[in-house]
Amino acid sequence: MEVRFLGHASIYIKTEHVSIVTDPWFSRRGAFLWSWFQFPDNTELDLGFFKDVDYVVLSHEHQDHFDVPFLKTLSPATKVVIPQYTDTYLFDTLRANIANEVIVCPTLQKLQLGDVTFRPVVQSVPFWDDCTLIFDTPDGTIIDVNDMKLGSADAEWITRHYPEPLLLFLQYSGATYFPYAYEMPQERKVELAQRRVRSKFHGVKQMFGSLNARYLVPCAGPAAFLDESQFALNFAPESIFPSQADFYAYAEEEGFAERTLILLPGQAIDFGRQAKEQSLESLQDRAFTDRTGYLADYRERRKELIAEGLASLPDHFESLVPRFQEFLEPLLASSPFFRRKIGGAVLFDLGGSYPEQILVDFRRVRGACKAYEGEAYFYRFTIDGRILALYLNGQLHFDQLLLSLRFKARREPDVFNEYLFMFLRFADPASYAQIQRYEEQRAFDERFELDYGGERYSVQRYCPHAMGDLSKGEVEDGALVCPNHGWRFSLETGEAQRQMGCIAIDRIGHAATGEGSAAGQLTGPA
Template sequence: MQITFLGHAGFLIETQHALVVADPWLTPLGAFDSAWMQFPRNHELAPVVREKLENSPKERFLYISHEHKDHFDPDFLWSLMKRDFTVVLGRFRRTALHETFLAYGPRRVITCEDQQEVAFRGGYLKLYLTDSGTNRDSALLVQADGRSFLNLNDCKVHDRLPKLVAEEGPIDIFTAQFSGAIWHPTCYDYSREEYTEHSRQKRASKFEAVARAIETVQPRTYLASAGPACFLDPSLFHLNLEPVNIFPRAPELFSYLKSRLGSKAPRLLEPMPGDVIDAETGDFSWQVPERVTDENVAEYLRTYAEMQARVFRERPRNILLEEVDRIHLRLREELQNKLDAFSLSDRVTMPLYLGLTELPTQLLRVDFRTRRVEVVGEVRDLNRYMLLANAVDIGRVLERKLNWEDFLLSFRFRASRAPDVYDATLHNFLAAEVEDLRAMCDTTLAAEARKERTVVSTGTQRYTVNRFCPHQGADLKEGWIEEGRYLVCPRHRWRFDLEAGGVCATNGCSVKAEPQTKQEDKREAPAEQRPQA
């Protein structure tokens, strides 16, 4: 099995009899309305991947993990003239990706259930799915020629890794996201000190997640992928060169892993797009002589930005006031439609303000208690969430050129919240499409209906807790204890204070922890108390 790195989260996996192209993101237009660009640059690989998918004599598969545009690249995929290959997707509640590929016209489309295998001569590929709220994703396992490649990309299945490894055996090559892919704290109005602290916490959490995954999987090699994109829009370029943010490069991760794992660290590789690793021999072939290093990264990015300048010169910037008014009216209608479909609105205790920068005295105030959207001249609530954006960017959402999550990942807005507490329900309201909100709410309620309890131990005290995380249903039996009192969720690292009833201080959610007395039944094995992060 040979694995060619295509950049970001993309791979070309060739076995003796099959070829799998995973998440090829190759368009020079980047993703999320060109806000994100591939780092390092990989556009020159498009003809190579096109030739493989169109003409290889092997059985050919195109795997798309999820619909985020840094994984699903319509511009590149629609450039393929011959489409007699098999598309493999996860079977998600939101069917938009499946419908897109049915219209695309490949030889066949396979939508896999969780852990479903797709066989080919000499091996198989298998998908592992998450589907909760706005989080729809899949991980890919390829077993062939006696070797294995596990690619988690952005998929949060960390709580399922022990079972996966027990069933599938040793993993040769492993990769998982290690860099941020969210708009917090990037788009929030924090002081520099607050921004730095939030960034440090998030990157430490992400690095620790990779370290624990490596401890469980015990691969021979870890490949750094699904790492940082770069930001070449002049309005976003500063993000590349900040001393601390949520977009670390691989050398920072490797330094952490070497310190954290010591002699148990696997071989750590930072590939450039086009590099090849042989899963059987472990041979790593540098196909790109010029590497991006700490010493040349700033100059590399400036040169890259000059090469891509045309993309941003052609983006519309100014529109007539009449068009701004029209977008404002349509945005109010969109928010009301969202509210009408949002059955969990009573859980959001503070209003949401959305404003267009061109109309500073015509803010839209979303009141979740009364389920009304009104126009107000100023912010009138001490506790509130606020988002401001240009009319041009909001207009692209309303015209369905972007979906809401694409817009939020473009980073072309500013946000603030008081108090500074994450509200998952409000987050889902913002990021979901109108047509998905009812199903999303139903999924949340179904997850909360799971009442199974489990036992965890801090070493000095045992507690009964809800087994499944209230955020996205991760199995807390695979969690761990930090500082002798905090139960940590293995997916998103939420910390539940066992001594305070299992409440998460970040957001107020709870796993309803109750101390267990010696007389109570202790037949269920406690969660392992792993080393403190």
């Protein structure tokens, strides 16, 4: 069997009877409004072998995994396999752009691809459209988690069915706009970013151990930020985008580097060599030894393309208030649940060809969208009106807008309102109704016991955000940190520290030793 890394989250698997590629991303245009580019650059690879690829398997809809311009170049004989999600965006977009056969595979179902058995594990928490791809080959099982935050139920299912996988491909670098896009004191931004990086690394280590894979391949990040306005983010202390070299240093500190493979785009895994030998060889590449110079040269190669892309955004020379009203007010009318959960007004401070300030009061239906006249608001988005117009006109997903990092945000109080972002992301009454049903049916009765600081606590097991298993978390500075997305809950009150939400937690006595267990030790379900 040949397993070759093609960059970012793309893997080439070739056995005696089949060839498969996952999540190919080779577009020189990058992703998310010319903000993200592949690191290291994989666009110079010889892709001649693609004419003979039997299957392309896609995990989810984000542009760094779903590269439509590249998919248009596939051989007509290549079949495309996608997971079955609650919405049909992937399928509909493929049908509108390519003539290849598209196979939709339901979660956990087996699909035979030559001598490889494929199974998708779609995120069991609704509305998180991510998917782990499992390839059971004659020479071992390959688990490609990519961006998915594996919940306990999904991870336990995988370990039951695939107890000793050969390879685990897993995202280790950040992939979000927080805290970079938020206006806050610099020292606070750095503190939050460094905390998120530590939490992400710890989560990868835990998942690697939990899934019991022989080798870990850290992948699916970071992006290279090559626009001049974003270039400093590659190196800034407030960045949540560490390099493969940073992660490998952590793996060395934590004692699992000898089972960690750092791969360059185009590099095949040599199963006859030690992983450490291959990794140290990869880390001698200029992308890691001279990252600043490497990225500066890369920026020059993309400068014209980025400038042309941004210049192509259509100008508008009239107020967007009517478009806000037409787009958002019917959505607000459809969901009292979301109006109540958002519970406030948001200011959109628009720049570009027609600067203006628009207030949206998410508590209202009629007159919810209007020109700003000094009213109170709890969130402010500062953004080029040309970009927001793309969203209002259905040409840009809200996720794509956020991941472009081409906006600034401010919130008062400094608390994440998840419902605001879900409302803008889904923009669909049927999805709102599904989310409401899911929220109202969730059960949080299961508990576990935690020993910390000489005290024993009975704690709600599942995080209210995305059902992450808090019993797999760790305690930092008196807060229990969810291993999935890093939400932090006070051990004293159960309140989320920077988000809306809380967990049930009770102090039930002293730890068994009298002094308390090691910090954050978890004793399992109560």
